[in-house]
Amino acid sequence: MQYQEAKEKFISTWGSLGTLWGINKAMAQIQALLFISTKPLSMEDIMIDLKISRGNTSMNLRQLMDWGIVTKVLVSGERKEFFTTEKDVQELARIIAKERSRREIKPVIKVLDEVSSIKNDGTEKTKELIKQTKALKELTDDLDTLMNKLVNQKQNWLTKSVFKLMK
Amino acid sequence: MQYQEAKEKFISTWGSLGTLWGINKAMAQIQALLFISTKPLSMEDIMIDLKISRGNTSMNLRQLMDWGIVTKVLVSGERKEFFTTEKDVQELARIIAKERSRREIKPVIKVLDEVSSIKNDGTEKTKELIKQTKALKELTDDLDTLMNKLVNQKQNWLTKSVFKLMK
DNA sequence: ATAAAATTTCAATAATTATTGAAAGTTTAA
DNA sequence: TTAAACTTTCAATAATTATTGAAATTTTAT
Structure with missing residues (x-):
């Protein structure tokens, strides 16, 4: 080639x-x-x-x-x-992660939070809606936090800090 | 609501x-x-x-x-x-991550690998292409591996294992 | 101030992607 | 084996999204 x-x-x-x-x-x-x-x-x-x-x-x-x-x-x-x-891939990844979090993930978390906070009228379907959106909200929250933490490590965040802990 | x-x-x-x-x-x-x-x-x-x-x-x-x-x-x-x-959010996340890795990330890694392996003719632009695609390949590879590792932890992968290490 | 150079804007159009709906195909019960 | 119930397929169409290109605007050099 x-x-x-x-x-x-x-x-x-x-x-x-x-x-x-x-x-x-x-x-x-x-x-x-x-x-x-x-x-x-x-x-x-x-x-x-x-x-x-x-x-x-x-x-x-x-x-x-x-x-x-x-x-x-x-x-x-x-x-x-x-x-x-930006020529540095790590910095590039950091910028992208931060922007996507701000533009897309945060707004979704907000909606999930609203939806999972509706009044529990005791019906089966309401309980299920609350339970499932709450679970989804927590997962999304955790992933978002993890992503932001990863990406805020300035030096070799990936390979150095987390990566080895998981081997 | x-x-x-x-x-x-x-x-x-x-x-x-x-x-x-x-x-x-x-x-x-x-x-x-x-x-x-x-x-x-x-x-x-x-x-x-x-x-x-x-x-x-x-x-x-x-x-x-x-x-x-x-x-x-x-x-x-x-x-x-x-x-x-699938009703369990963690299992859902695991399936999605695995599929996206297989469908999208792996193929990209393959291309980046091919591109970064072209013969180095010593010109400035070739050196830059090789250097940058190699860096991108390594980052993508690391992220893919990390994602798959995270997602293969069966129990409470997020909160339990990695998450606390990063606090 | 003028005009050439460069950039931005945006209505028109093209390209892409999603959706419909009806015909063809499949499965099941009697 | 038949026919009703149900599902799939796919060409036609609709909806969405990206791109063009030329006019309007902004910037810069003289």
């Missing part, structure tokens, strides 16, 4: 994986492109390389910046803007 | 969360409905409750069975088929 093929394979795999971490294809592909680039890229560079429109590139870059994954960099002597992504 | 409202809120929240664990809305809603039901439901019951077509119900039930989350149960004296879902 040559460079170009490998690059395309990486970008398309990462792109289709986007759904797994809750972002769209173009967004994931832009991030992937920046992730393996040796220098910051302009909007022009990105749209040409990925064969997507200017508008699409602009909107998805903004979203990546909202996530805190991509940042603008100033290249001296250049008028246009350039972009880079 | 009354039972019916709470029930609907739970089903719709769980449904929209479906994307987070990689399944579609109808599939997640059917699972949610079964999850809070006090007895097995027939296809008829499900399509009426969720207001979805027979075909849709049939297809999504099959998928849930493929995932191993829903099973057919025989109700004596009844001709039609009835369905239940």
